[in-house]
Amino acid sequence: MNRSISTENSDLARRELNGTGVAERPITVMRPPGTRLGIDWSEIWRYRELLYFLAVRDIKVRYKQTAIGVAWAVLQPVVSTVILSVLFSAFARFDTRAVPYPVFALAGLLIWLFCHSSITMSSNSFIGNTNLVTKVYFPRLIMPAAATLACVLDLLIGAVILAGVMLYYGTDLTWQLAAAPVFFLLAFILAAAVGTLFSALNVRYRDVQFALPFILQIWMLASPVFYPTTLLPEKWRAIFALNPLTGILEGFRSSLFGTVFEWKLIAISCVSLLFLTAVSLLIFRKMEDDFADMI
């Protein structure tokens, strides 16, 4: 009798201590894989601070370990632009309309280098953080997302350089500039989707780390990074736009330089991007349950 009373009391005290009663606590059920296929976005939202800390950690570590630090973020697009400008004004000349070639190339490189570095980073995000994956639980999607997020800083630094270069060349700005962030966002989604896909594939197939640089190189050549889409015959452009990067680069340049938006290309690229994102998430979702056992 006494005993039951004291248990009740301690139960009460406990309830006060913890704030909530046992019955009201959230229930988590661990089941065999494959029983649920959706992505729990609310859970990812709950883990947003981890996403932030991981991204900040990536940035801090990256710049602490390098000798010239943030200068890399400046050096990379600038040097690439100079090389491309020298190359293509001396040998082949692209018709970039009224836009000076260095500005044209830098705009393309800005988006491309962001995609390149964030995809490379996220593809290694699990392999480089094995102990996190095998020791604690968190929504796995956070990992490639944080790697992509960490590259946004470089993108912003690049944007400042681009603004400077545009000022130097006296590029006329139009109201269309307001659309530029939209294309940044699309580029972010693209980089995150491809990065997510490769991060999962890399856990299972270590060949990915050798294939990826090669794939990225081909992808760059197949995208209008340093040449205009107008280089291609009209009828091929729609197929060309199946590459989401085509529409993003086209749209981004149009918003910067005030040229007419090629809506058809942009729309095709958006649909293709949507499809790619869905497939990436699906594959990721299928594979993530085995990460801890496979890595």
Place this chain on the structure above:
Amino acid sequence: MNVITVNSLSKRYFLGDKPANSLRDTIAGMVNFSASKRRRTELWALRDVDFTVRDGETLGIIGRNGAGKSTLLKILSRITKPTHGTAEIRGRVGSLLEIGTGFHSELTGRENVYMNGAVLGMRRPEIKRKFDEIVAFSEVEKFLDTPVKHYSSGMYMRLAFAVAAHLEPEILIVDEVLAVGDAEFQRKCLGKMGEVTKEGRTVIFVSHQMGSVAQLCQRSLLLDKGSLAMEGPSPAVIERYINYGKEKNAAYTADAAAMEREVYVRSAAVTDAGGRECDAFRHDEAMSIKAECGVNHLLRGTELRMVIRDRRGITVFTADAELGALSDKTETFAAEFGIPANFLRPNSYSVTLALFVPHQHIFELLEDVAFFSVFDGGTKYAQSEGMDYGVVFSPCTTSVRPID
């Protein structure tokens, strides 16, 4: 109220080849049918495990290496998924599977506290609120803004444990973390664990240190080869675990080549007071090392020597048996070395046997021929198990008297 309900939980792993770790293998597997049907050895790390944990309970999980303890914890902390069955958990789970996860050597102590807190599921306001407490517990105030790569391993450990210990989950999973750090720190950790238990939080504690399990947990589970072998009050479960060793052979048998020697050890075994072969003892149990030897040609002055070493390889003692009592006609003889109760401290030990004539000839030298361990059956030292109290219990007499 149950906060954890585990229902026929099973986990299967495939040994040998991982399921195609390179793209080439997968492609080869698709093309070549036989390659994909390569036999894989399956291993059930857990098989149909059922149990429940009540709110506020401290549950111990014990078992040998490979018994499935870690797999169980991994499923409970959501790191991996079960193959069959379910585990239902009510409330936030915090696991100390390995402290310091998410620590990055380039980041400072302060940055790592925030990072690690986030990894363990703490919110920023929560970390901020507890920051001073964490720092005080870890005793690394002065180095907070130094990258942890410059920390000593002790400092690193302390900071990592401090963060983990201040996580306030409703269910805490602890796996052997107490085995690290210096003695002073271990005492602190055990104290913190005790505190958590008293606060009414549910704790799952996995350890090889029976003394700690006995102290902290009212109830324990014994896992063996992935199955639940026993469930009940900790002392009984621990007793059963220790007795597991008694069913095993802690013995040596000579091969044909050894029998060619002039004198040789035919068999050797560690036994308990009842003469049963055994490799685990309570500290207050007597034990014997028994050796049966064969003789082909006995030289005068031959001795049988036994050396006991602890797991660090430190020799605890040496005992010699004179063979003078044997006649020339003896073909086999049995020797027994008795080790009294309350002599060896809880630790693992190895037995080395040698047959030799001092300064002349060694006939047989069997290094680490048998192993056994001594468990703490409830001494006052159990509180800080793992601390170095020496290798043997002290026979030293003490007297205290006031001086006028």
